[in-house]
Amino acid sequence: MKKMLFIVSVLVVASMVLAACGPAGPAECTDELGCAVYGPEDPIRIASALVITGPDAQLGLDSQHGIEIAIAMRGDVAGHSVELQAEDDGCNAEGGQAAGQKIVSDPSIVAVVGTSCSGAGVPMSKVISEAGYAMVSPSNTAPSLTDPAQAWNPGYLRTAHNDKVQGAAMAKFAYEVLGLKTAAAIHDGDPYTEGLANAFRESFESMGGKVVAFTAVSKGDTDMKPVLTAVAASEGGAPEFLFFPVFTAECAFLAKQTKEVTGLENTVTAAADGCFSAAAAEAIGEAGNGMYFSGPDLSFSGDTYVTFKEQYNTLFGSDPISVFHAHAFDATNMIFDCIEQVGVTSDDGSLSVGRAALRSCLYATSGYQGITGTLTCNEYGDCADPKISVSILETGEYKRIWP
Amino acid sequence: MQRRLQNINYLDLVLWFIRVSIIVVVVWGSIATLRDNPYSGRNWIDFIVFGIAQGSMYALIAIGYTLVYGVLFMINFAHGEFFMAGVMTATIFVAGPLSASGYLDRQPIISLLLIMAVSMLTSVGVAILTERVAYRPLRKAPRLVPLITAIGASFFWQYTFRGLYGSEVKPFPQVEALSGKIPFLGTELLASQLVVIIATVIMLVGLYLFVMRTKTGKAIRAVAEDKDVAALMGIDVDRTISITFALGASMAGAAGVLYALVFRQVHYFMGFLPGLKAFTSAVLGGIGSIPGAAIGGLFLGIFESVGPPLFLDGLNVPAYHQLKDVIAFTMLVLILIFRPQGIIGERLAEKKA
Numbered sequence: 001m002k003k004m005l006f007i008v009s010v011l012v013v014a015s016m017v018l019a020a021c022g023p024a025g026p027a028e029c030t031d032e033l034g035c036a037v038y039g040p041e042d043p044i045r046i047a048s049a050l051v052i053t054g055p056d057a058q059l060g061l062d063s064q065h066g067i068e069i070a071i072a073m074r075g076d077v078a079g080h081s082v083e084l085q086a087e088d089d090g091c092n093a094e095g096g097q098a099a100g101q102k103i104v105s106d107p108s109i110v111a112v113v114g115t116s117c118s119g120a121g122v123p124m125s126k127v128i129s130e131a132g133y134a135m136v137s138p139s140n141t142a143p144s145l146t147d148p149a150q151a152w153n154p155g156y157l158r159t160a161h162n163d164k165v166q167g168a169a170m171a172k173f174a175y176e177v178l179g180l181k182t183a184a185a186i187h188d189g190d191p192y193t194e195g196l197a198n199a200f201r202e203s204f205e206s207m208g209g210k211v212v213a214f215t216a217v218s219k220g221d222t223d224m225k226p227v228l229t230a231v232a233a234s235e236g237g238a239p240e241f242l243f244f245p246v247f248t249a250e251c252a253f254l255a256k257q258t259k260e261v262t263g264l265e266n267t268v269t270a271a272a273d274g275c276f277s278a279a280a281a282e283a284i285g286e287a288g289n290g291m292y293f294s295g296p297d298l299s300f301s302g303d304t305y306v307t308f309k310e311q312y313n314t315l316f317g318s319d320p321i322s323v324f325h326a327h328a329f330d331a332t333n334m335i336f337d338c339i340e341q342v343g344v345t346s347d348d349g350s351l352s353v354g355r356a357a358l359r360s361c362l363y364a365t366s367g368y369q370g371i372t373g374t375l376t377c378n379e380y381g382d383c384a385d386p387k388i389s390v391s392i393l394e395t396g397e398y399k400r401i402w403p
Numbered sequence: 404m405q406r407r408l409q410n411i412n413y414l415d416l417v418l419w420f421i422r423v424s425i426i427v428v429v430v431w432g433s434i435a436t437l438r439d440n441p442y443s444g445r446n447w448i449d450f451i452v453f454g455i456a457q458g459s460m461y462a463l464i465a466i467g468y469t470l471v472y473g474v475l476f477m478i479n480f481a482h483g484e485f486f487m488a489g490v491m492t493a494t495i496f497v498a499g500p501l502s503a504s505g506y507l508d509r510q511p512i513i514s515l516l517l518i519m520a521v522s523m524l525t526s527v528g529v530a531i532l533t534e535r536v537a538y539r540p541l542r543k544a545p546r547l548v549p550l551i552t553a554i555g556a557s558f559f560w561q562y563t564f565r566g567l568y569g570s571e572v573k574p575f576p577q578v579e580a581l582s583g584k585i586p587f588l589g590t591e592l593l594a595s596q597l598v599v600i601i602a603t604v605i606m607l608v609g610l611y612l613f614v615m616r617t618k619t620g621k622a623i624r625a626v627a628e629d630k631d632v633a634a635l636m637g638i639d640v641d642r643t644i645s646i647t648f649a650l651g652a653s654m655a656g657a658a659g660v661l662y663a664l665v666f667r668q669v670h671y672f673m674g675f676l677p678g679l680k681a682f683t684s685a686v687l688g689g690i691g692s693i694p695g696a697a698i699g700g701l702f703l704g705i706f707e708s709v710g711p712p713l714f715l716d717g718l719n720v721p722a723y724h725q726l727k728d729v730i731a732f733t734m735l736v737l738i739l740i741f742r743p744q745g746i747i748g749e750r751l752a753e754k755k756a
Contacts, residue, residue: 055572055670071440127445189725214720220676222666224706226451227724230716249572249670256667260593262449283668 006116011215032355033132034196036110040349043083045106046335046401048328049099049114049124049135051091054324055248056155056276058321060089060116063138063167065320067113067310070336077336078330078343078351083208083340087402089120091247092219100127111135111335112352113328117247117274118192129153132355134362134385136335138328141166142195142275146380151191155359157381159327159334160371161296161388163192165171166272167199169388170294174241175207175403177390178268184239186254188221188246196272210234217250218397224250232263243270245294251275270294270390277322281396288393295323296372298390299400328382330370338362404579407592418740420469425737428714435717442712445590450709456596456665458704461660464681465688465696467530467651473627473691474647476546480553481533484560487671489526490659491568492608493518494575494669501578511580519660524720525657529560539641557678565671572670575663606657607697609744611649612692623647627691633653680731687735689748696747706734 027214029035030103038044039047048067050060063347064086069243071082084108087099087113096115103109104127112135115121128135130153144150174180178180183204187193194216201211212234217227232238241262244254251271258264281288298320308329312320338361343353365383368375372384442450464486471479497518507514537556541549581598584591616619626643634640642701662677663669671729680703688699710730715723738746 054570054672057570108588187722189722216725218518218728221727222662222673223453223457223674223708225710226450226727229446229449229453230724231444232711233442235441249668252572252574253666254670262445262591279571283574285574285667286577287667 002344008315009364020100025316026164029352030353031356033355033359035352035354036108038080038108038351043081044077044110044339045083045108045223046332047083047085047087047103047109047112047114049087049089049112049120051116051120052086052088054091055279055283056091056116056274058279059139059274059324062277062320062322062325063113064330065316066138066313066325067332069315070310070329070332072315073307073311073334074333078271078340078345079349080351084334085306088113088198089115089117091117091125092119095121095126096122100124101159104131104133109360110339113331113335115139115140117190118195119190121145121354122191125151125153125156129155134355134359136362137333138331138345139273139324140192142191143194144191146382148380152380157227157377157388159331159360159370159383160324161201161384161386162382163196165386166294166388168203170180170205170243170270170272171200171203171209171372173292173390174243174270175204175209176370177402178241180209180240180268182210182212182236182239183243184211184234184245186227186231186242186246186268187216188219188250189216189335190219192274194245196396197243200243200245212239217246219250221250222253224254228254228258228261228264239267242267245272247274248277248280248283251280255284255291256287268292273323275342276398279321281393281398284393289395291349291393293391293393293398294388295391297328297387298323298326298369299389300326302371326371330372330375333370334362334365334368334375334385422740425733432718436713437459437717439717441716447709448588448590450712451705452592452596454461454704454705455701456599456704457708458701459599459679460658460662460677460700461684461703462659462697462700463603463606463654464677465684465700466607466654466686466693468682469690469693469696470623470647470651470686471722474623474644475549476522476684477538477549478553480550480552480558480678481560482651482655483681484529485526486655486659486677487674488529488560488564489656490663491573491671492525492562493522493667494573494663495568498663507576510578511578515578519657522660523653523656525650526659530609530648530652531645534645551565559729561671561674570671572668575667575669577667578664581664586594593744595664599665602657602661606654610654611693613650619646667706667755683732683735685746689745692748695737695745695747702734703731704747707731710734
């Protein structure tokens, strides 16, 4: 009996000691997914996972600049400064997985802006979702990412358009504006490129056009002439319009080699936002003259974008280098708004942000006035106010021509 | 009969099953394609020419693998990086400025020779440095050690050049004189591809004559035969090995320029896949043999280009061009099952055992 009493008393003392070791400052975390807790002097930490190295680096760096400007223009959030941890998504599944795992191993990160590439977004959204975090992508556009039957995971949102919209816009441009009735599409098996090529095909066919070839290359391919020769020899004849929504390196190879393949000399070529950056224009070179590119419409109205561009020039010394900086800016501010809404500040100034609460706040975003338009999220995280424009490349410069 | 059946083991059965099934798929696919015949004769000639042009580059790079394997029995996995180093340097420091000044289009021949020289010299420099610093100290180490070192050297050069030149895709200027097409057998060849094929033939013949007819070539062959005896005969083995690396790298540097003429863009990671394919070509032709490397390269190039439409189109495989590497490597497996020494490989078992 005495022994029993001894054990009980040890347990009681131990539990008191343990309780004393727990977080003393902030209010108790009752959130089902846990909380991100910051001491009175700690900065709020968010992460980015964007493609910041390799041929597509400008796509990601541009978005990262958007986040940095959002942080600079916002100042303190809920009384705390903000710190960005920038990770690389590598624009592939492995990179997304690795970046995701690194982020979720750090409990001080409250939310993620990323990924750049849909291919990285598929595995990363799974990792992020399972760990209870939230992510808002500024440039994932693959339809599958917000389709619960396919790759959607709770906690995933995006401010970029869904490619169902972009594919339809490109199809409309080719069929109605250019008046071309036959088309072909080439993707590279990546969720983004395949999703967009598919969306284009469906829209083009539903308008009455004919898709004579729908095929794919692999990432890392250099010799596109065999596949282009096969496209030129399609049963329905060589296509009048060739759409290859792939990334920079393959896009540049395709653009150059289309001109060299017998039967495709007069084919109009087009690519999409994965190949829409200053670096891509340089890589394509002369072969890109007269080539069309679809992407988010950047002719934003409103004073915020003017200030944003000034900031961009001051901080990074150039005009925006790619097309998703404003989407990243809006994504970051959406997260900040929600941190302010759901964060609980204790008397000592420490802040606790419930992760489930943050998620539901993000999904509840409605009528948010961002640079890219009025954002309203649906239950699967499509938040964009999608506006697509088509630009033409002339002597190394993109010129917006439609709509 | 009874005994013979008992002697057939499980592995043989599996191998035979693989051989037969690959052949069945290939034959069945080809027949189906040719019956539907979606491509004209002109298309087929195009496919073959694309394959020969691509194969020529593989052949030139494969020479480096085969020469080094001949003298050191080592697979130099950094060889793809020698290819990249030369052409990236030449693109940034020679081709870019020449194009910007307009000299490239005024004097295309002089410019191309200059680009070629810079590319080959850079590749040779990188190769000799790698050999001296990374491989020579390991000459006596077990064979796995230099192999792993080579992989390390490969990463080292990739990221060094990424640091030097940046990670973006760099354009290689279009040479006006090579941008047209030349009529040939009822179709048209791209001038750039014709240049690639002719330059490759010249270089391969030159290399072959060098190895077979000159004193240095004789020394290389002697070192390949037996290093110790060659040393006893008064041959400077270290110097000969350096020359071998330099020869292989100069071919890689030239291949780099040809690659840039056809594809017109360069990147720090561009050496990896062609390096792997060229290694495959060397094995396919019979590693250690110079004609073998050339034939292996051509085979691989043509299979990559002709294989997908010929074997897979008739089987209604969607997006079959994505499978070109599968076809190329399946062909490798198939040829190695029937001829483990490669297409014209010789005495491999005797020498390396």
